[in-house]
Amino acid sequence: MVLFSSSSSPPSSSSSSSSLSTSSSSSSSSIPSLVACESEVVAALGAFASSSWSSAFSGLFPGRSAPHGGLLSNRQLGLGRAAGFSSQAAAEATGEVGADGEVFEFQAEVGRVMDIIVNSLYSNKDVFLRELVSNAADACDKKRFLALTEGEAEPEPMNLRISTDKDARTLTIEDNGVGMLKEELQENLGRIARSGTANFVKELNSGEADVSLIGQFGVGFYSAFLVANKLEVYSRSFKATPEEQKTWKWSSTGGSYSLKEAPDTEFFGKQSGTKIVLHLREEAQEYLDSGKLSDLLKKYSEFITFPIELFNEKVQYDQVVDESAPRKEGDKPKMKSVPRSVFEWEVMNKMKPIWLRNPDVVNESEYTEFYKTTFKAFDEPLSVTHFKVEGQIEFRALVFIPSTMPFELTRDMFSAEGRAMRLYVKRVFINDKFEDLIPRWLTFARGVVDSEDLPLNVGREILQKSRTLKIIRKRVVRKILDSIDDLREKSPAKYENFWNSYGKYFKVGLVEDMDYKDELKRFVRFWSSKSGDNMTSLDEYIGRMQEGQDKIYFVTGEGKRAAEISPAMEKMRLKGYEVLYMVDPLDEICSQSIVDFDGKKMVDINKAGLDLAKSEDEKKELEDVQKEYEGLATWLKKQLGERVQKVSISDRLVDSPATLVQGEWGMSPMMQRYMKSQTTSSASDSAFAIGSRNQAIPIRLCVGCWCCCCSYSCVCSCSCCCC
Ligand SMILES: Nc1ncnc2c1ncn2[C@@H]1O[C@H](COP(=O)(O)OP(=O)(O)OP(=O)(O)O)[C@@H](O)[C@H]1O
Numbered sequence: 001m002v003l004f005s006s007s008s009s010p011p012s013s014s015s016s017s018s019s020l021s022t023s024s025s026s027s028s029s030s031i032p033s034l035v036a037c038e039s040e041v042v043a044a045l046g047a048f049a050s051s052s053w054s055s056a057f058s059g060l061f062p063g064r065s066a067p068h069g070g071l072l073s074n075r076q077l078g079l080g081r082a083a084g085f086s087s088q089a090a091a092e093a094t095g096e097v098g099a100d101g102e103v104f105e106f107q108a109e110v111g112r113v114m115d116i117i118v119n120s121l122y123s124n125k126d127v128f129l130r131e132l133v134s135n136a137a138d139a140c141d142k143k144r145f146l147a148l149t150e151g152e153a154e155p156e157p158m159n160l161r162i163s164t165d166k167d168a169r170t171l172t173i174e175d176n177g178v179g180m181l182k183e184e185l186q187e188n189l190g191r192i193a194r195s196g197t198a199n200f201v202k203e204l205n206s207g208e209a210d211v212s213l214i215g216q217f218g219v220g221f222y223s224a225f226l227v228a229n230k231l232e233v234y235s236r237s238f239k240a241t242p243e244e245q246k247t248w249k250w251s252s253t254g255g256s257y258s259l260k261e262a263p264d265t266e267f268f269g270k271q272s273g274t275k276i277v278l279h280l281r282e283e284a285q286e287y288l289d290s291g292k293l294s295d296l297l298k299k300y301s302e303f304i305t306f307p308i309e310l311f312n313e314k315v316q317y318d319q320v321v322d323e324s325a326p327r328k329e330g331d332k333p334k335m336k337s338v339p340r341s342v343f344e345w346e347v348m349n350k351m352k353p354i355w356l357r358n359p360d361v362v363n364e365s366e367y368t369e370f371y372k373t374t375f376k377a378f379d380e381p382l383s384v385t386h387f388k389v390e391g392q393i394e395f396r397a398l399v400f401i402p403s404t405m406p407f408e409l410t411r412d413m414f415s416a417e418g419r420a421m422r423l424y425v426k427r428v429f430i431n432d433k434f435e436d437l438i439p440r441w442l443t444f445a446r447g448v449v450d451s452e453d454l455p456l457n458v459g460r461e462i463l464q465k466s467r468t469l470k471i472i473r474k475r476v477v478r479k480i481l482d483s484i485d486d487l488r489e490k491s492p493a494k495y496e497n498f499w500n501s502y503g504k505y506f507k508v509g510l511v512e513d514m515d516y517k518d519e520l521k522r523f524v525r526f527w528s529s530k531s532g533d534n535m536t537s538l539d540e541y542i543g544r545m546q547e548g549q550d551k552i553y554f555v556t557g558e559g560k561r562a563a564e565i566s567p568a569m570e571k572m573r574l575k576g577y578e579v580l581y582m583v584d585p586l587d588e589i590c591s592q593s594i595v596d597f598d599g600k601k602m603v604d605i606n607k608a609g610l611d612l613a614k615s616e617d618e619k620k621e622l623e624d625v626q627k628e629y630e631g632l633a634t635w636l637k638k639q640l641g642e643r644v645q646k647v648s649i650s651d652r653l654v655d656s657p658a659t660l661v662q663g664e665w666g667m668s669p670m671m672q673r674y675m676k677s678q679t680t681s682s683a684s685d686s687a688f689a690i691g692s693r694n695q696a697i698p699i700r701l702c703v704g705c706w707c708c709c710c711s712y713s714c715v716c717s718c719s720c721c722c723c
Pocket residue numbers: 078079131135136139175177178179180188189214215216217218219220221222273274376
């Protein structure tokens with residue numbers, strides 16, 4: 001016990017391992033003994049699990065992102081909230097009927113958000129236009145997709161229109177997109193029930209929120225209250241049957257909203273759409289100026305794929321006779337130019353989709369603008385990959401690696417909401433949450449893939465089996481890895497940024513994706529006893545290996561310090577071997593997946609079977625000491641009984657008298673904890689929840705198959721029956 005607790009300080013693997021070493025303090029050739037003390041170890045682990053470690057390992061299973069249910073998600077089709085719409089309405093009807101129809105109360109949280117938007121976020125009001133325009137473009141995407149999948153050969157042209165009325169002080173944003181049913185208006189515009197809202201309110205209260213991030217909190221539509229004190233939304237749904245084809249008018253001044261039928265509304269002659277009329281606040285009259293609107297639209301919406309038309313005032317010059325000019329009889333009349341204001345629809349975004357353009361003619365700032373506009377991002381992309389594949393299959397792709405972790409992934413690294421690879425088929429947007437387009441360890445990538453070969457009207461299951469999609473996926477992953485490799489070689493600082501943000505994704509990939517396991521090894525970074533302030537790659541480690549060293553050594557621990565002070569490090573220091581520190585909860589599992597690199601085996605120095613090169617003298621000395629202390633080892637084993645596998649004398653320590661190590665094929669304490677957290681979570685879900693400081697990371701692994709290729713039953717990534 002004493003021995004165990006002395007080595008069990010923070011649960012580094014030394015603590016929980018099944019090894020105990022004792023050394024003769026007089027000699028540098030220590031005399032350690034191996035003690036596998038299982039029941040003690042388990043008892044100690046239990047204690048950890050109920051103390052500080054429990055926060056990292058208990059309740060770690062947030063559930064995997066729900067598989068995508070269809071080609072377009074409900075939300076993309078504008079049905080997301082409607083699907084959840086039940087008797088529990090988005091807003092409670094007050095029972096009153098006013099001039100504008102039935103009156104509904106907003107839920108409390110919405111009222112609060114309105115209040116905050118209006119009163120606290122006044123510095124960057126322009127964002128409202130981007131939010132409303134991108135909602136309108138989404139609505140057009142949804143309608144185009146629905147029209148095509150419902151058999152319309154050529155859907156009617158779709159566009160967005162923006163106009164102002166100076167007398168009425170209104171700004172109108174109109175689209176002929178998918179529109180909304182009555183209950184969708186209630187669900188979408190009467191409730192902000194997403195978790196994002198709560199975070200938004202929380203951050204505002206802490207004074208940390210940035211108004212420019214408004215779209216990230218799922219309150220895009222409500223940003224209209226930044227500039228308007230009253231909103232009117234007219235909408236007619238493309239999904240309604242001809243009998244129920246009604247236009248609904250939603251209106252609100254912020255505290256509550258009204259809904260009524262508005263039969264005479266037109267959506268520039270189209271069967272469905274949405275028109276949002278903003279009654280501008282006194283201090284927001286600048287948005288009546290078409291010059292200002294034109295600048296904003298060029299800035300924010302240049303890359304929207306539908307034409308955005310602004311009802312723009314233009315000055316035209318008419319030639320008229322200048323009556324005031326003196327002229328003699330017989331002279332031709334003198335003419336003069338007279339200015340005249342004309343209003344006409346002018347297209348603001350004339351560019352063709354950026355991914356269809358030749359990469360040679362697109363500049364960096366255009367990529368950045370597209371990235372920011374399309375993915376509602378606020379950072380510069382860390383890397384951009386734009387390419388075209390022709391031949392047997394044809395597609396174009398444009399992929400960005402964000403320089404900061406996308407907001408949607410900060411709480412759940414595999415959140416379905418956080419996926420943003422937009423799949424297009426012949427310019428028709430299909431889906432951006434599609435799980436099979438890229439592996440989930442690339443969830444953080446943002447981009448567009450536009451295929452010429454995939455069919456439009458197929459279910460997810462068919463797409464999943466599609467050979468074309470498999471080829472696309474392979475090519476896209478290849479290009480992304482090449483671009484990251486480029487960063488690694490040419491911009492170490494950028495690569496460090498990449499690794500700090502997304503290293504854990506690659507570690508998960510290494511563990512669960514057999515196709516890319518070997519490829520990903522060279523990207524991994526670890527701390528080490530010789531890496532100083534930077535992490536090291538396995539390549540660099542090998543470059544520093546001592547002559548005759550043929551293994552890559554590592555030690556696990558909860559932090560660099562814990563790894564450094566592990567008794568197992570004593571001998572390594574003496575011998576001058578570099579040791580990798582596996583300090584992230586994912587590292588150990590990852591190390592077992594790496595197995596070897598460049599022909600060098602990964603060896604955990606905290607496990608039995610550590611066989612360091614010895615001189616003849618050292619061998620002889622060890623044999624002598626083993627003989628001398630054989631009796632002590634036997635006695636200890638007898639005292640500890642079944643609680644240990646074995647007690648042995650080894651030369652692995654220098655100063656410490658004894659240490660506990662795991663058996664060569666035993667499970668480390670960390671692994672035991674993972675297993676424990678696994679058994680407390682859903683057994684049917686074959687995933688591990690590995691806790692990092694702030695987040696649980698679910699890894700898909702085989703659980704308990706003990707098949708031929710398992711060295712640890714739990715980390716096998718084979719394709720056996722139970723995987
Ligand atoms: N012009 C529109 N046509 C059809 N539906 C719309 C339109 N504008 C908004 N909606 C619906 O209202 C919902 C709420 O819009 P809102 O801008 O508040 O959030 P969001 O677009 O879902 O998320 P965010 O803008 O924060 O990314 C949208 O998801 C969409 O279903």
